Amino acid sequence: xxxxxxxxxxxxxxxxxxxxxxxxxxxxxxxxxxxxxxxxxxxxxxxxxxxxxxxxxxxxxxxxxxxxxxxxxxxxxxxxxxxxxxxxxxxxxxxxxxxxxxxxxxxxxxxxxxxxxxxxxxxxxxxxxxxxxxxxxxxxxxxxxxxxxxxxxxxxxxxxxxxxxxxxxxxxxxxxxxxxxxxxxxxxxxxxxxxxxxxxxxxxxxxxxxxxxxxxxxxxxxxxxxxxxxxxx
Numbered sequence: 001x002x003x004x005x006x007x008x009x010x011x012x013x014x015x016x017x018x019x020x021x022x023x024x025x026x027x028x029x030x031x032x033x034x035x036x037x038x039x040x041x042x043x044x045x046x047x048x049x050x051x052x053x054x055x056x057x058x059x060x061x062x063x064x065x066x067x068x069x070x071x072x073x074x075x076x077x078x079x080x081x082x083x084x085x086x087x088x089x090x091x092x093x094x095x096x097x098x099x100x101x102x103x104x105x106x107x108x109x110x111x112x113x114x115x116x117x118x119x120x121x122x123x124x125x126x127x128x129x130x131x132x133x134x135x136x137x138x139x140x141x142x143x144x145x146x147x148x149x150x151x152x153x154x155x156x157x158x159x160x161x162x163x164x165x166x167x168x169x170x171x172x173x174x175x176x177x178x179x180x181x182x183x184x185x186x187x188x189x190x191x192x193x194x195x196x197x198x199x200x201x202x203x204x205x206x207x208x209x210x211x212x213x214x215x216x217x218x219x220x221x222x223x224x225x226x227x228x229x230x231x232x233x
Contacts, residue, residue, distance in 0.1 A: 036228030042105030
């Protein structure tokens, strides 16, 4: 199935779910804003990269390239997340969102003969969650898939937005990372409080980082806890 057909199938499913929900509620659609924080970490296999000199050439010892080793740890990186959501339905609802999200994590850089360093990695993504949920009074519970497109650390947000809105949908889909979100929230007089967990099902795009002696790129998975506050109109 092509990406366009998949989008069409999702759209039809959304309509089928939203119609009975709207029929039971006087308010057919809610639009709102969310902003908050991500507490993310990198979940990836250990890897190695050649140690580099200032001129970019690899360091040699005994005629062999010297490698540095990167090991993931349990530290979390704090980032900002924010965007808009649309909620269709009342007791049972469908909630697509468009978010700009800062994520990352830390590695331990183990260098032979040198002190171990902690390396911070950060990157920004455009996130599109599609959540299905239900209400119990003021409480909400929801879960669903999420597609993320990584904004390269060397590109501005303006350049990235231009790239992803002018290229074909199929090409953007191939660059996307797919995962899931699940959590709950509280709605009180328009105020929206949410707590979610997010995990990746596929590796995110190649991300790079630099240290004084290294310039490495890697792929991997992230996981995070997300806390947001917002307002529904």
